[in-house]
Amino acid sequence: MTETAxxxxxxxxxxxxxxxxxxxxxxxxxQVIGELKKVVAPTRKELINYTLxxxxxxxxxxxxxxxxxxxxxxxxxxxxxxxxxRDS
Numbered sequence: 716m717t718e719t720a721x722x723x724x725x726x727x728x729x730x731x732x733x734x735x736x737x738x739x740x741x742x743x744x745x746q747v748i749g750e751l752k753k754v755v756a757p758t759r760k761e762l763i764n765y766t767l768x769x770x771x772x773x774x775x776x777x778x779x780x781x782x783x784x785x786x787x788x789x790x791x792x793x794x795x796x797x798x799x800x801r802d803s
Contacts, residue, residue, distance in 0.1 A: 757765065
């Protein structure tokens with residue numbers, strides 16, 4: 716981490732590497748809080764749109780995986796000549 720990135724959000728210069736364990740944790744927490752203040756929550760319309768995009772993507776991926784599973788299962792059955800478990 717560079718000294719610029721390690722400095723706190725108040726513009727103070729970064730301390731050298733001789734800072735203690737708890738000082739580094741406190742610096743990390745200050746940086747996390749500073750970054751969280753920059754987060755902008757999506758609007759309701761954006762949230763609904765993102766949710767629909769994810770659901771459609773998941774449905775398409777489920778369809779692709781199901782078709783591949785069916786194809787490979789049928790191919791393995793055809794190659795090895797088995798049709799499943801048989802009662803003897």
